[in-house]
Amino acid sequence: MTFYRWFTFVLTVSALVISSLIFRFSPDRLVVYGNELKFKYGSHVPVNSRNWLTTTVFRNQVTSFSTFNRSLVEIVNPRTVYRVSEQVIIRIEARTANGSIQPFGGDFLRMKLFSKKPYSAIGPDTFIDYDNGTYLASFTLRWQGIVNVSVQLVHPRCVIDTLKGITQEGIVESFVFIGRFEKQRQNGTSYVEKVQCGLQPRQIPFCNLSANHTHGPWFCNKAENSNISCRDWTHFNFDASKSTKKLKKLITPKEYKALLRTKVPFTTLPMPSFQVEASNITSSFTTSKLPLCNFQPVPTGISTRGFFHKGIWQPFDCRLTHFESEQVQSCLNFKSMYFYGDSTARQMYEYIILKKINCVDNGNKWMRHCTGQNTTMLFKFHGPPVRKGTPGSVRELGYIADEIDNNQEGGPGVYIILSLWAHLVYPDKTFYRDRLLSVKSAIDRLLERRPETRIIVRSANIREHSIGAFLLVSSDWVALQGERILRDVFSKDERISFLDVWDMTLVQECPDNVHPRETTLIQMLDYLLTMICQ
Structure with missing residues (x-):
């Protein structure tokens, strides 16, 4: 262990020990950005806990929740000037609208330190929920300048209880998928009918269009027109308007009101800020001695793994290369990249095709072969x-x-990028896990045939929260539950590599979006191409 890493480790441990002494009780869990390490309950029960070891907050008890303008944000170890590589500990005290301290924890918070121009930002090393309205976050300082604190209330505890109470059956019943069935006769006669589809049969008779061996349950109502068979399914779409109205009926008006108060920045005045100067150990975070980022296995937990420095994403343990178009074309010579999954995978594919390489359009927008570069x-x-x-x-x-x-050729120079999360995370976690396990089994078979093939799994990312009741299935909290499952499934195989963009989007400068804005997308692709193009 280098002196710098040892020094940082000692500072982190010391800060957490001191913070526990300050509050004189043991937390029930230490949350490192989603990775929960369970501890035995300590002998010191929080004084304002309301019997927190035994009391359950039910969904119908939405009476008060943490507010953004009354809660307290302060630095535990305040100083006029800090040094690069030192620790800062932030304390959050959640309060209700009348100013009283929340008697319980469980709020879903998002925190970062940031500098405005040029933009730099980092998430916490550790985050402790004391389950009595008090939270602590520790940060390692990585750059010089004026540093600001940002705390965002993504969801109050009562909304998390609501999300946990949503059932698989409720979601499946609320989603309105439309299937178009079309039959074309040789004489020119055409029969068309639209029916409702979903993960379970809606009525009898129905068409079973499932792919059971890949855990793909799918059913559509059978067309009333006898000329149309189940084999005539041609198109699909999702009725978001009807689905959102049905989702809203799953919760009470109070729960819906609380759900809409999402991603609200804390406006405690003044929000902390401080000066960071060079230290005797290092003047700033430098990358010159770090190796280029290579293929790394999927981690088991979720933690802060890098930070933005002057607008550029910088992992802690490796460095990235920024690729201009000519460099991308040169890098991808004699390589094949297969993007499988949702629209976040499509976004990466399209950006490379449209802005990074010069490929002739062969009439198939979802497959390109560049003959000049092979x-x-x-x-x-x-x-x-x-x-x-x-x-x-x-x-x-x-x-x-x-x-x-059935269709994938593997071998040297073949890279498969998987992004499987936005449409597949449901309250019944077994559905998502089983779908991922079917993909994992196919990967195992491919690597047995062609072990030189490179598999890269992309993490989920933070997204916008502006879609009403649809947050019941698309909230960042829901995505986080799926992200834990994804990492658990793929972390067991070191042959599978990881593109971690979760913590990158947590502290990004641009507004959240399910399809990250270009400034963040470029950092993701630089990360991906650095791994591939060494």
């Missing part, structure tokens, strides 16, 4: 469920396990 690029959307508003052709979809088993 480069192949492909995107394929995963199988149902797909929440796509405009009608799409069934031929655009493919269960990823089937694609890998």
